[in-house]
Amino acid sequence: MPNPNPFGHSLKIALLLACTALVSACTTTGPTTTQGPAPVVQRPVDPVVTTPTDAETEVPDETETVVNETRAESTDIPDEPERVQAVPEGTYYNNRDGLTPPHMAGRDTKRLALLLPFSTSSSRLAQEAQSMYRAAEMAVFARDDTDVLLIALDTKGTEDGARSATKAAISAGADVILGPILANNVKAATAEARRSKTPVIAFSTDQNVAGNGTYLLSFPPEAEVQRIVDYVSSTGTTRFAFLGPDSAYGRRVKAAYEERVQQNFGEVTASETYQGNDISVMQAPAQKLARFHAEGEALARRNNNTTPMSFEAILLPEGGTALRSLAPLLPYYDIDPADVQFIGTSRWADPDTVREPALSRGLFAGPDKDTQQPFLDAYDRTYGETASTLASLAYDAVMMGAYVADGDPKKRYDRAENQQGFYGVDGLVSFDADGRPERGLAVYQILNGRFVVVDPAPRTVIGGS
Incomplete structure (x- = not known):
């Protein structure tokens, strides 16, 4: 052996x-x-x-x-x-x-x-x-x-x-x-x-x-996306949204995200992208997603909450200053982080990320x-x-x-x-x-100003012998 x-x-x-x-x-x-x-x-x-x-x-x-x-x-x-x-x-x-x-x-x-x-x-x-x-x-x-x-x-x-x-x-x-x-x-x-x-x-x-x-x-970012989608899906979430850059990295993440959500029998109900990393190019896409979300909420109320919300989780594949510019736009346009789960990739693993109130309770996947x-x-x-x-x-x-x-x-x-x-x-x-890596990644949540492991990285390969 x-x-x-x-x-x-x-x-x-x-x-x-x-x-x-x-x-x-x-x-x-x-x-x-x-x-x-x-x-x-x-x-x-x-x-x-x-x-x-x-x-x-x-x-x-x-x-x-x-x-x-x-x-x-x-x-x-x-x-x-x-x-x-x-x-x-x-x-x-x-x-x-x-x-x-x-x-x-x-x-x-x-x-x-x-x-x-x-x-x-x-x-x-x-x-x-x-x-x-x-x-x-x-x-x-x-x-x-x-x-x-x-x-x-x-x-x-x-x-x-x-x-x-x-x-x-x-x-x-x-x-x-x-x-x-x-x-x-x-x-x-x-x-x-x-x-x-x-x-x-x-x-x-x-x-x-x-x-x-x-x-x-x-x-590879695909592995991080798969890990976070699997974890969030295991909590019962089925409707997802995407808001990220139209870059080489953003397109890779978006493709992996849509594929993994579907494999978990979910649906990406809304997706918006932008070019660049300045807050000025992020505002219109964020507002459009917020409007879609508000319409879904209104429809649910008219149907006595029997109609599903427009989305329950949203992926924000940014890091650093760009992430701290993007995340606050969502609550500003009335997407409440208490109702919609904010999720991300290992680019969130920046000490400054925990200082952004909009990202409190946010989840992301990364190395142990x-x-x-x-x-x-x-x-x-x-x-x-x-x-x-x-x-x-x-x-x-x-x-x-x-x-x-x-x-x-x-x-x-x-x-x-x-x-x-x-x-x-x-x-x-x-x-x-x-030749593609199967990585053992942990799932982190931002709680009380720090990164907390909510699902540890595996230490053995499932099915390995």
Whole structure:
């Protein structure tokens, strides 16, 4: 039976700090220790890539979802991890199994290639890559075993870069590829990795790039929508409304919402969208929904309340300032939060959200914060800064990748599709052959100025064996 909990390792921060301090004088070899074998993290290699076109240097719409409201807001590109320009003679050698440090010779080395956009033109994405790289290092040093070689490669945030990085990873004998982030980069990496049947554990939220040996270790908005709709439907709600942005993210959420409501034998009775995130573009759609709701209420009263209300719950897929602008419009136009349940996605998980009175009692689905907090605390203690939005995914990817890489190479896909799933700092996740993540999400309610778990995230896969 496969290991049901391959992520079950405690963070060993003392070990991480010790290993980080004992970097060899030859900086291109990555962190090593002077006391016998230790986990090895190779610094990012700079593969040869073509010069990106102007279109490629633009940040795709997907970053709105993937790196939404990252905790680091500096506009400067941070110092990138040191790159290997040349491999010093005797430091690494290639044997028939792949890239191997001398002290790991003869060992059953698990080679994990980490593909991230270290030198992308987007400062926000470059910061994300830096933080994810550091989290991956933490995972390597936190493992009980010292058999993981992490090979970091720069995709530059382009398709050509991802393609070249994947070729370099395969040439180095990578057992599993971790990354990239952006959907078009994942697609390019998958095309190369598939030729050698190398599993890819990527970080995109675009479910269209999953499958063919590519597994998305991410939090797609569709999963959050499904979770919150299932929970609200279980309370007896059958009539739903939608009010959200006409954006790539908004359209994905809306499509998933309509599908899941129907699967729960409900109905989306009203739907309004707007373009932009300013309150001026939100007013007319909110007022139109309020008018529809008032007409439904009036009809119900004329029929002695035997006619159903127009809607009982409304999805507001916004976050930050946009959410705090949108939510108050509904009670302003006489949609009472005491009568209509306000619901949302993980974009609600912002400390400022609880300060908006209109969102009191509101419900949303998101990752289990209790499982994430120890990692976030450890990252802060180690690096003296807050982990980025996707850093925890990189940590879990290393743990999952080591599990997938362990054993018969012909069965790596089978191990990735372990029916019991994987439990990490981001909670439970499992995969089928389609590569799309089945996430264990919690349901939160805003009560008395804080987020309260009203339905915990599952810790085991239902039906798993």
